[in-house]
Amino acid sequence: xxxxxxxxxxxxxxxxxxxxxxxxxxxxxxxxxxxxxxxxxxxxxxxxxxxxxxxxxxxxxxxxxxxxxxxxxxxxxxxxxxxxxxxxxxxxxxxxxxxxxxxxxxxxxxxxxxxxxxxxxxxxxxxxxxxxxxxxxxxxxxxxxxxxxxxxxxxxxxxxx
Amino acid sequence: xxxxxxxxxxxxxxxxxxxxxxxxxxxxxxxxxxxxxxxxxxxxxxxxxxxxxxxxxxxxxxxxxxxxxxxxxxxxxxxxxxxxxxxxxxxxxxxxxxxxxxxxxxxxxxxxxxxxxxxxxxxxxxxxxxxxxxxxxxxxxxxxxxxxxxxxxxxxxxxxx
DNA sequence: ATAATTAAGTCAATATGGCTGACCTAAATA
DNA sequence: TATTTAGGTCAGCCATATTGACTTAATTAT
Numbered sequence: 001x002x003x004x005x006x007x008x009x010x011x012x013x014x015x016x017x018x019x020x021x022x023x024x025x026x027x028x029x030x031x032x033x034x035x036x037x038x039x040x041x042x043x044x045x046x047x048x049x050x051x052x053x054x055x056x057x058x059x060x061x062x063x064x065x066x067x068x069x070x071x072x073x074x075x076x077x078x079x080x081x082x083x084x085x086x087x088x089x090x091x092x093x094x095x096x097x098x099x100x101x102x103x104x105x106x107x108x109x110x111x112x113x114x115x116x117x118x119x120x121x122x123x124x125x126x127x128x129x130x131x132x133x134x135x136x137x138x139x140x141x142x143x144x145x146x147x148x149x150x151x152x153x154x155x156x157x158x159x160x161x
Numbered sequence: 162x163x164x165x166x167x168x169x170x171x172x173x174x175x176x177x178x179x180x181x182x183x184x185x186x187x188x189x190x191x192x193x194x195x196x197x198x199x200x201x202x203x204x205x206x207x208x209x210x211x212x213x214x215x216x217x218x219x220x221x222x223x224x225x226x227x228x229x230x231x232x233x234x235x236x237x238x239x240x241x242x243x244x245x246x247x248x249x250x251x252x253x254x255x256x257x258x259x260x261x262x263x264x265x266x267x268x269x270x271x272x273x274x275x276x277x278x279x280x281x282x283x284x285x286x287x288x289x290x291x292x293x294x295x296x297x298x299x300x301x302x303x304x305x306x307x308x309x310x311x312x313x314x315x316x317x318x319x320x321x322x
Numbered sequence: 323a324t325a326a327t328t329a330a331g332t333c334a335a336t337a338t339g340g341c342t343g344a345c346c347t348a349a350a351t352a
Numbered sequence: 353t354a355t356t357t358a359g360g361t362c363a364g365c366c367a368t369a370t371t372g373a374c375t376t377a378a379t380t381a382t
Binding site for chain 2 (some may be wrong): 012013015018019020025026028029030032051058118121124125128129131132135136137138139140143144145146147148149152153159160
């Protein structure tokens with residue numbers, strides 16, 4: 001992944017500079033989730049609902065088990081959030097071909113909410129990266145990816161097959 | 162900030178690719194906080210305690226007001242967490258020169274815990290970026306910074322003056 | 323000198339998002 | 353037929369955050 005002719009020493013960034021990165025991650029993540037949080041609040045939903053809507057939108061007919069692997073929460077935690085989304089008409093549950101499983105899909109209003117929430121984040125990213133060149137964007141994406149642990153890399157890849 | 166000779170069209174990344182970035186941010190943030198979370202759990206602390214310890218370590222003698230501006234939580238929320246940290250001997254409170262204010266500092270064990278937690282994240286970042294060249298790392302840092310809203314950019318700058 | 327503002331603290335109630343443990347049903351598979 | 357798997361449910365617990373109302377003490381402005 002790295003160009004061997006251009007490898008930096010691990011000490012190119014000293015500890016003080018690394019600490020700045022820790023802060024940038026904290027502040028940027030908080031600001032990144034703040035937009036959707038505001039929309040969700042009006043519906044009496046939280047970030048957990050957003051995640052479910054996002055990943056059901058990402059992978060139509062996703063099963064409970066798959067969703068649990070992505071979210072890494074307990075089924076009891078998912079259950080509460082999911083039941084609310086179903087009851088309020090944002091998600092539709094159907095039985096899978098393996099009749100033990102269930103397939104989740106967004107309803108029309110689910111799709112609409114998903115869109116509203118994602119648009120905020122997509123617009124933000126588009127706006128930010130429009131000020132950078134291909135090399136910067138590549139670096140951003142590649143390093144983000146390498147920050148992920150192996151098992152979640154697999155989950156990410158699987159989601160994007 | 163961007164090289165005008167190398168500006169990309171905002172459509173260089175299509176929506177599908179932008180959505181991948183959303184996922185990378187989610188997974189990487191979760192994995193980034195997972196390490197410290199494990200340590201904190203043993204002490205019956207949570208991520209909120211980590212943040213307080215981090216920023217008190219960052220800026221010795223920080224006041225409650227400053228800390229509230231950084232963390233963007235209510236004083237009631239901070240109060241609970243901070244009182245625990247004081248009671249358990251990780252943070253020391255003294256009166257400021259303006260006698261209405263209080264200055265927070267890490268005790269010896271506070272410093273030791275701060276170090277243990279930060280080392281996990283610093284080591285991780287060092288390990289990750291050691292595989293990338295200067296351009297990639299620059300892109301990563303610059304784009305992270307631009308993901309932050311103006312008021313928090315100011316907070317970040319202030320912390321690093 | 324008094325009034326207003328500021329920094330900090332506190333009490334109470336509420337919501338969200340997570341957890342563990344125990345237990346159940348129905349369907350698929352060994 | 354026995355076991356495993358997918359999913360659900362009840363109950364209780366904890367952490368993190370919120371709003372609102374109110375207090376104290378110190379500083380600053382009039």
